[in-house]
Amino acid sequence: MIHAFTFAIAANQTVAIVFLAIISYLALKEYLLLIPTRRIDRGLLLFAYLAVPTQYLWAATDWYNMFLVFVPVWMFLLFPALMALRGETQNFLRAVGTLSWGLMLTVFCLSHLAMLLVSGEVHNPVAGGVGLLFFVVVLAQFNDVAQYVWGKLFGQHQVTPAVSPKKTWEGLIGGVLTTVALATFLGPYLTPMDHAWSALAGAVVGVSEFLGDINISAVKRDLGVKDAGGLIPGHGGILDRVDSLTYAAPAFFHFFRYFFTP
Amino acid sequence: MTRFLRFLFYGVLVRGVILLGLGLTVRHRDRLPRKGPTIIAANHNSHLDTLALMSFLPLPLLPKLRPVAAADYFLSGKIRSWFARDIVGIIPLTRAQTRKGANPLAYLVTALDRGEILILFPEGSRGEPEALGRFKTGLGQLAATYPDVPVVPVYMHGFGKALPRGSSLLVPFNCTVSVGEALYGRDFLGPEREGAQARRAFMTAYEARISDLAAAETVPDWD
Numbered sequence: 001m002i003h004a005f006t007f008a009i010a011a012n013q014t015v016a017i018v019f020l021a022i023i024s025y026l027a028l029k030e031y032l033l034l035i036p037t038r039r040i041d042r043g044l045l046l047f048a049y050l051a052v053p054t055q056y057l058w059a060a061t062d063w064y065n066m067f068l069v070f071v072p073v074w075m076f077l078l079f080p081a082l083m084a085l086r087g088e089t090q091n092f093l094r095a096v097g098t099l100s101w102g103l104m105l106t107v108f109c110l111s112h113l114a115m116l117l118v119s120g121e122v123h124n125p126v127a128g129g130v131g132l133l134f135f136v137v138v139l140a141q142f143n144d145v146a147q148y149v150w151g152k153l154f155g156q157h158q159v160t161p162a163v164s165p166k167k168t169w170e171g172l173i174g175g176v177l178t179t180v181a182l183a184t185f186l187g188p189y190l191t192p193m194d195h196a197w198s199a200l201a202g203a204v205v206g207v208s209e210f211l212g213d214i215n216i217s218a219v220k221r222d223l224g225v226k227d228a229g230g231l232i233p234g235h236g237g238i239l240d241r242v243d244s245l246t247y248a249a250p251a252f253f254h255f256f257r258y259f260f261t262p
Numbered sequence: 263m264t265r266f267l268r269f270l271f272y273g274v275l276v277r278g279v280i281l282l283g284l285g286l287t288v289r290h291r292d293r294l295p296r297k298g299p300t301i302i303a304a305n306h307n308s309h310l311d312t313l314a315l316m317s318f319l320p321l322p323l324l325p326k327l328r329p330v331a332a333a334d335y336f337l338s339g340k341i342r343s344w345f346a347r348d349i350v351g352i353i354p355l356t357r358a359q360t361r362k363g364a365n366p367l368a369y370l371v372t373a374l375d376r377g378e379i380l381i382l383f384p385e386g387s388r389g390e391p392e393a394l395g396r397f398k399t400g401l402g403q404l405a406a407t408y409p410d411v412p413v414v415p416v417y418m419h420g421f422g423k424a425l426p427r428g429s430s431l432l433v434p435f436n437c438t439v440s441v442g443e444a445l446y447g448r449d450f451l452g453p454e455r456e457g458a459q460a461r462r463a464f465m466t467a468y469e470a471r472i473s474d475l476a477a478a479e480t481v482p483d484w485d
Contacts, residue, residue, distance in 0.1 A: 029285060033420075033436045039391075042423070046433045225480055 006134075013117060013129070014060070020114045021056040026238045027106040028052060034223050034239075035098045040088045044079065048099060051075055055107050059114035067115055071108035076100055105246050106239075112249040113137070116256075123260055124192055131190035132256065138186070139205040140248040143179040147210065150174030164217045167210070176206035192260055204255050205248050212247030216240070264348045265325065271349050272324055276317045280310070284424055285436040288318055289478075293414065293441040298326045298377040300444075301413045303401050305472060306383035307391050307422030312350065314421060314439060315381055328353045328373050330382040353380070367400055367407075374408055384468070391422030394476070397469055402461030405447035412444035415468055417475035440475040 032045060051071065058067040080096045113133060120129025127134075151171025159167045180202035187198020216239055280286050295302070304311060312329040319327060333354035336346035346352045353369050365371075370380055385395040405413050420437035450464045 026285070029434050029436055037423075042426075042429070042433050043431055046431065049434060 016117055016133075017056055017060050017114045020110070020117075021052055023238065023242060024056070024107050024110045025049065025052045027110065027242055028102060030237075030239050031102040031106055034220070034225060035102065036094075038088065038091055038095050040086055041083060041095055041099075044082055044086075044099075047082070048075075048079070048103060051103055051107050055111045056114055059111050059118055062118050064115070064119065067111070071103050075103055079103075109246040109250050110242060112253040113245065116249065116253050119257075123257070126188075126192050127190045135183075135186060135190040135201075136205055136248055136252045137245070139179055139183055139202060140209045140244045142182055143175050143206045143209045144213070144244055146178040147171040147175030150178070160214055163221060164214050167214060172210055176203060176210070179203075179206035179209075191256070193256075197259070201252060201255060205252050208247040208251035209244040212244045215247065216243035268349050268351060269321070269324060272313075272316055273321055276313045279432075280314050280317050280437075283432070284310075284420075284434055286314060286318065287436065287438045288441070289438065290441040291318075293443055294319060295379060295412060295414060295444075296320075297323075298379045299374040299408070299411050300379045301374075301401070301404060301408075301411060302379065302381045302416055303384055303413055303468065304381070304416035304418055305394055305476075306385045306388050307418065308388060308425045308427070310421040310425050310437070311383065311388075311418050312381060314418065314437065315416065318439065319379075323379060326378045327351065328378050328380055330355050330370060330380055332387075367404060370404060371407065374404075374411060380404075384465075388422070388427040391426035392419070394472070397465055399461050399465050401468065402464040405445070405464050406451060406457075406460050407447070409446060409448035409451055412446060413468070414444050415442035415471040415475065416440070417442065417472050417479075419476070419479050438479060440478065442471040442475050445471065 028049065032048070037045065055067070055070055058070055079099055083092060083096060113136070116132045116136065117129035120132040124132050147167070148171065150173075151166065151168045154170040154174065155166075155168035157169045158165060159169055159172060180199050183202025183205065184195050184199045187193045187201060188195065191198065191201075193201060220239075302315065304315060312331070316324070316327050316329065329350060329352050331346065331350075331352040331354065333356050336350075336352055337343045337354055347354075353373055355369070356366050370382075373380060382401065384397040384399075384401045386398045387395065389395040401413065405411070417440045418437065419440070420435050423433070424435040424437060425432050445464065445467055447460075447464060450460045450467065452460075
């Protein structure tokens with residue numbers, strides 16, 4: 001995953017955005033496979049897929065306002081309306097809720113990676129959008145490994161036994177501290193942030209990575225696929241790969257944008 | 263020329279749409295046949311079933327792959343007929359009650375004699391999407407006629423969501439193809455069992471295999 005990322009963002013911005021859009025598409029497709037859907041909504045799901053290229057178009061053209069409101073406002077309003085017009089009320093709320101939530105997570109949240117790449121040219125004189133994207137992706141992946149290692153070595157007290165029995169406070173704290181250390185080192189090279197801000201950004205990424213991870217774990221437990229392991233062997237488990245980024249990308253993006261917009 | 267078009271159709275177009283657009287998971291790929299004669303018997307939900315099956319079998323086998331399809335549906339109209347016969351490569355099967363004496367399975371027998379791989383759908387129709395229909399027993403008859411030809415049960419899931427009967431709108435859904443262990447007609451023939459009895463025993467075993475494969479899937483169905 002990280003290799004593909006590195007390749008894509010090194011190649012050229014358009015390639016990178018298409019690559020990120022494909023990840024969003026695959027994540028949405030996997031999500032729609034896991035949730036129960038209604039037969040009557042079949043055609044609407046095609047519209048849901050169309051939201052992916054549209055949202056990434058806003059990112060590619062740096063249309064920040066539209067990027068922000070497209071899914072949370074327009075798609076949020078559109079899909080319930082379309083479903084209501086079709087007239088099927090059985091499980092209406094479930095259908096609307098699961099679809100909106102999935103679009104937010106797999107399209108809106110993940111597309112922050114693309115926005116980070118595009119808008120970074122203005123906001124990051126040090127290493128551009130690539131620097132910012134690299135910063136958050138490397139830290140999120142690193143944090144995942146660090147939490148695992150710390151948890152393996154010292155893990156005693158579970159954070160949420162019902163959701164993710166392997167996540168421990170020791171792993172979480174050790175992982176986040178390690179990520180903060182790496183962020184402090186990397187930040188000045190990749191971003192306009194100094195050591196102190198970089199450390200804070202590292203903490204934001206570390207904690208949000210953890211939250212994104214347990215969020216998807218909870219969804220999968222609810223749907224009863226947690227132990228299905230190879231639900232989509234070879235092909236996917238794409239949600240498992242990007243679960244942390246669904247939280248880390250928007251959290252870091254808005255943290256950075258708020259404090260470092262010129 | 264036709265052969266090249268067929269190769270292009272399956273090798274490029276169908277593979278592209280199914281692998282990239284839909285996403286396909288194949289379980290127990292190793293149980294698939296590597297040579298003919300073989301019968302692949304699958305459940306049927308969508309036109310995509312045939313195409314998907316043909317797209318993940320190795321390309322060199324393509325000239326030998328023959329989906330068995332309803333003559334009344336696929337041979338209606340000139341273009342559809344050309345496309346079905348030459349590109350998809352179907353063996354037409356008459357669904358309606360046949361004349362006395364005419365064996366509807368005759369074409370299939372010839373194809374097996376040529377060492378081809380038959381793809382057939384014992385449900386006989388796509389039916390309600392994502393629901394198993396009743397299996398017809400022609401398969402059991404074939405198995406009894408060719409006791410040493412392997413019959414590979416295949417359970418397909420999701421295609422009926424992606425492109426159900428009566429719709430021309432393809433909606434991406436990850437689909438699953440689960441391959442079962444082969445059954446042989448010879449295991450159901452015996453001194454004490456013959457004809458209709460062997461056929462029924464075979465179909466019972468086949469249905470059990472399909473049900474087992476279906477039970478292993480955890481993905482939610484439609485409401």
